[in-house]
Amino acid sequence: EAGVTQFPSHSVIEKGQTVTLRCDPISGHDNLYWYRRVMGKEIKFLLHFVKESKQDESGMPNNRFLAERTGGTYSTLKVQPAELEDSGVYFCASSPWTANTGELFFGEGSRLTVL
């Protein structure tokens, strides 16, 4: 069974440009999460989808970040325009249950470098 896949694995862009990260969850997992780890800090929650609906987006840093999950399958996270402080590793995770009742299955992350 395929795990959570993320694309691209690494993206290098200049400040002000746009980047779109993609996450393909494990098939059948209704819950999809985005997390982010910036240099030297903990992994932090960004948002949570249940199917195509945003259940909780309290961790999204500002309105330059837009996440979508059309059709309840894969998800995208767009950063527009990117700023230097957006650099970090963006993790996607999926699960058939919510985060406090069972493990989340993580992807390998998309590393974003903003120059």
Added chain:
Amino acid sequence: EDKVVQSPLSLVVHEGDTVTLNCSYEVTNFRSLLWYKQEKKAPTFLFMLTSSGIEKKSGRLSSILDKKELFSILNITATQTGDSAVYLCAVGAGNMLTFGGGTRLMVKP
């Protein structure tokens, strides 16, 4: 604000040693505590703990939770070089996980 603190930040041991990793937390609406191992990229699940005092065990790894003192420990006995990784503690509350900063373990031959 929910907080998870792991110690030590990093640890270097030799093969065969036993290590204890610590995780303390302050969260509202605690539901579960999870341990993950991150070797290169994707964190991989080790344990989920919800009840105090019940040890979970998998091979050389074991973990226990103390909900009164708000901490958990992860023990690794007879360490091997393959145990080298960052170990992450995360607490489940609401619909999200709150992560600690991780403990980087290096096991030397």
